[in-house]
């Protein structure tokens with residue numbers, strides 16, 4: 001890791017002004033330099049610990065600011081709260097096209113070092129792999145965007161539309177101090193934006209490295225995070241009364257657990273399964289062609305819903321993720337609480353769902369608080385971007401379908417979609433099923449090869465969108 005930093009410095013030092021100019025005149029970026037820089041930068045970026053909470057994204061914003069300053073690119077840091085930084089840099093076009101935002105989030109979820117094979121904030125580079133929290137979500141893609149941005153600037157690419165690099169805080173906790181803050185407090189930053197490219201989709205490959213599908217997401221399920229609190233008579237564990245907070249909470253949770261939200265195939269999901277059908281073996285192929293009809297068959301329905309991703313694509317889900325009572329084994333607490341991670345399908349009204357949940361709980365004394373909720377928003381269409389991605393797929397992975405899945409998680413996209421700005425979930429990196437469990441999991445890492453492909457793909461796609 002240290003060696004790679006030294007290599008980076010040597011690269012930077014060895015580029016005289018003359019060489020920089022010579023490079024700027026070249027038609028294509030110097031891929032080798034760009035890619036070596038990218039590896040070293042990602043390693044350093046992973047070492048900036050932006051675990052949320054508390055986030056401390058201001059350090060990440062400064063990391064980017066230094067790079068932009070060195071490259072002569074004007075960049076601004078927006079501090080939404082102490083320590084919570086956002087970075088915004090803009091390359092100017094001639095204005096004949098609307099602006100394009102390359103969006104990424106700078107915070108990461110916590111990592112328990114004890115469970116990892118390599119320290120999660122080491123940014124270790126070993127055997128062609130870069131290790132660390134954020135390598136996939138979302139620091140690797142951020143470096144792909146950064147290198148694209150730098151390539152455009154260094155090549156003096158004549159842009160039609162402005163290109164904006166935006167790194168946000170707080171995405172993993174809902175985005176209130178990041179994209180949410182910027183969209184609300186600084187709408188002027190996005191006034192002429194025509195498209196946002198963000199995480200949420202990419203190129204799914206098999207373990208053999210061959211592309212299976214291009215996922216470009218336009219819709220997400222909506223989180224509804226709830227806290228249930230029961231109250232009762234506190235006391236000594238040796239003498240329980242018949243008014244116990246924990247008992248009431250557990251009874252309520254048992255009723256919540258036995259509830260199954262009805263199956264509903266929204267338009268986006270019906271279309272998605274129809275689009276991937278051709279690549280499936282029979283009899284799944286015919287079933288996926290018309291999922292709504294297929295689900296009327298009890299045997300197919302049971303098999304389909306057994307798979308958690310399928311299940312979450314066709315119904316609202318409730319996951320009980322936290323339970324709290326007393327800190328001491330012999331103390332009966334006055335209150336007991338549980339946290340629920342509810343995910344709603346597009347078109348659902350959170351208020352209606354909460355009313356329904358209250359009925360299921362069946363105990364008016366249990367308090368239901370909303371921790372996070374926002375309306376579902378599907379992206380306005382952007383045919384040009386879909387075509388550019390489709391053309392890229394055709395040229396690089398002929399015959400691979402380009403589809404629009406419903407994202408079961410959520411990203412910063414909704415803040416933009418709510419304002420009517422198209423936001424597509426697509427980062428052109430290749431990920432195999434085996435790497436998907438690494439996102440938010442242990443041993444998160446990305447191969448240098450995948451980063452390389454991502455940078456080249458991103459430069460090509462962004463050039464088409466902003467300069468053609």
Ligand SMILES: [Zn+2]
Pocket residue numbers: 105137138171199
């Ligand atoms: Zn993410």
